[in-house]
Amino acid sequence: MTEIETPQGSRAPRDAPAALNGEPTLTRVSSRPAATTSDTDGTVHIDRSDPVNGRQLTRGGRVRKWDREPLPKDWRFYVGNLGKTLIAVGLLMFSFVGYQLYGTAIETAAAQSELEDEFAQQLSLVEPAAPDFVAGADSGAVSDVVTTDAPETVDVSTGEVDAPGEDEPTASDVDVTEPAAVPVEAQNIPIDLENGDAIAKLEIPRIGLNDIIVAGVETGDLKRGPGHFPDTPLPGQLGNSAIAGHRTTYGQPFRNVDQLQIGDEIRVTTLSGVFVYKVTGQTIVEPSEYEVVATTNPNVANLTLTSCHPVFTARQRIVIFSELDRTESAPVGQPVINYGRPDAVEAPSEIPGDLDLPTGDDGVDATVDPTVPVDGGDSTGSLTDEASAADQLGSVAVNEGIADAFSDGWFSDPGANSQVGIWGAILGAIAIAAYAISRRFRRDLLGLAVGLIPFTLALYFFFQNVNRLLPPNL
Template sequence: MRHGHASEVDPRPPSAMTFVPLVTPLSSRPVSDDDRYRTEATPSQWPVVETNSPPRDTPRPARVRPSRWDRPPDPHDWRWAIGQLGRALITTGLMMFAFVGYQLWGTGIQEARSQDQLGKDFTAAIKDVGATTTSTIAVIDPNVPAPPTTVAGPADQPFPHTIAEGEVVAAIKIPAINLTKYVVAGVGIHDLRKGVGHFPNTPFPGQLGNAAIAGHRTTYGQPFYDLNKLKPGDDVGITTILGGTYVYVVTGSEEVGKNDYYVITDSDPNRATLTLITCTPVGTSSRRLVIHATLDLLRSSPVGKAALFYGQTPPDSSSPDGLSGEPAITTTTLAAAVSTLPTDSAAPVATTVPSETPAFAAPTDAFNQGWFADSNAYLPVILWGLVLLGVAIASYRLAKRQRKLWLAFVVGAVPFLVVSYFFFENVNRLLPAAI
């Protein structure tokens, strides 16, 4: 009690009481009822004060990320250098993957173009000979014994004009693996890019002795990819530009080392045999897969005498057995000429020549192309590389001008693929055959 007055007690329970902060009055006057009301008022009862801030319930505007074309350039610091290096490595990796694709499938386009031209040349050569041939190959009856393959008196075959390596000399058909290809003269780097090739130091198909043919297994059309599926009794038909059609019957297969040259030598100069060779296992060149076959005389044209004539003039008719007066092939000259083979598809080459083999000069192709051996490929590689870079830059600039990145892929995809093909084609000329 103060001054005789009873103290006032708040009738509200403690839980319902509103606690207000103590406010130090600006004057010594007592707190009025208006001040008490303003102090105890709820926020909804506060006076509204206009400000420049938006209401709290107004949603914030979405943060807009600037377009890639509007971003400021990055500072050229170490982060920028690492980023550029990463982009370069990624681009190089993608180009290497593309080059592998060219090796596996793009080279087949080049081989197909060559086969088309070889087909025209083969048809013209057959017409010049004046022979009528058929590509149909009879199927051997396993119950009928194989005829003898030894020929006592071989027939004289017409000797063709000069044949250069890389020209078509025959057509080969193997029904068991659905293979039909034209055969070129020679087994050099450029020869086997056209298809399968005949070893120039072996007898011609249809002649006495062992004719040897090699082909790629994983690149340039993969002609001998399924060669391992051949089994004894399968037919191998060959039609030559000399006008003869010959059917060889597979007798067996074997795997040998890449330097085992004995597999294509003549085991019997009085028998007509065939050897097909490619690399094994698939995708490697560590060993050679060899298929042996023997001529079926009952279904073949007359067998001729062995003759070698690649890159040479026809022999003098006055020479015995149609042979020229050139010196015989020696072991030294032949080994120097064929000591190294295209490792993806080339096959062993004999280092000795039987005395019955005609004495023609050895092939001049050494088959030893290594890294950067084709000096004529440097300029095309540089030019096509610049064109490829120009296509990429032009496509990006067009997309930047139109502010649409997808436009670079739509417009530049086809030109980039076409130019890349020719670029890879010339780069491939600088690589060894093993790659």
């Protein structure tokens, strides 16, 4: 119990005793009004254990927050509340950074574990693709014709130089032919592939990377692991296959790609075999320079890795170039675009009417088999049309798709806006409810205990959707 000693003559409680024998006495006065008692020597003791005017007191003798008089609304009131708001915002920002660095990594680790099991199961069900076909003009063989001029002959008797005649070979066509590319139909490519599904395994010994590659480079795809640009060939196919990955969030698989050196190995395992690429260089480009991942030579198998640069920002893109080492890889395949899926069909302007569908014996309407081509069409899109797939590489339509995916930046996922608003409102409602409980029962800890768990869960989903507004491969 804290008490204040004051000499006689100071203000003291009205019931304080007078001086004894004319000598001054010390009167102990509490820092707050309270019940008092006095001893025979004139000392006054003030008891702080009882409530005063019905107000609850803390153990230190202070009036509880809920019983204090409201502060005057002067400049100190507004500055104080502004300071509290800034502190709260700062704590939320620190929490968001923690979610980005650690929370997203936990999500990706769980997704990668699931993808590992799925891909291992897929590998166990297929055999490596092999060029068990007759190589020819239609097989996509890549030939480099080297022309060697026939040597001139010298007549020893006359000393004249004789040029080769028309009936003599003037040139020798020496075919230096690479192994023929495997046709698309002979490759192990899932025809029901969807964005986010596992398509390959990426290993880079230099930086210790060992992750599953997923189809697609949208925000939801890259949350699961490195993503493949659908508008580029698959790894192990002719053309430039491009893969994007995070450097800051979601396990940051491409965090150290800037450490790769020329000649470093990049190993990609697909359902068609193992393909080894060798790094040939790297560069830094603007987000609009999508040409770095577009195919420029359809007769060469390349692999390009991209990510945001510098780390923690999306200002530029870092690009790693590599080329397939055929001597250490499975047979290269013909390219396929968008995993052989049919192009998106534009929605009709009017709602179509009901169709007269045949009914089965059980009276249930029979549906059209999606695997049966309609009007001679191909249900698998371009999967078996290798000629058209090869022609699409470098086309305007394909490059536009690459450009859109490569340059995705802030607020590239408009569907997240409404979710951010909804979860923000839920957070506010939980905070208001917790405050109301604390005020009703005059206990801060009670409101904290009730609101902590639901607030934390809502905050997690709020951060998750805010992260969707950031560049996909940040």
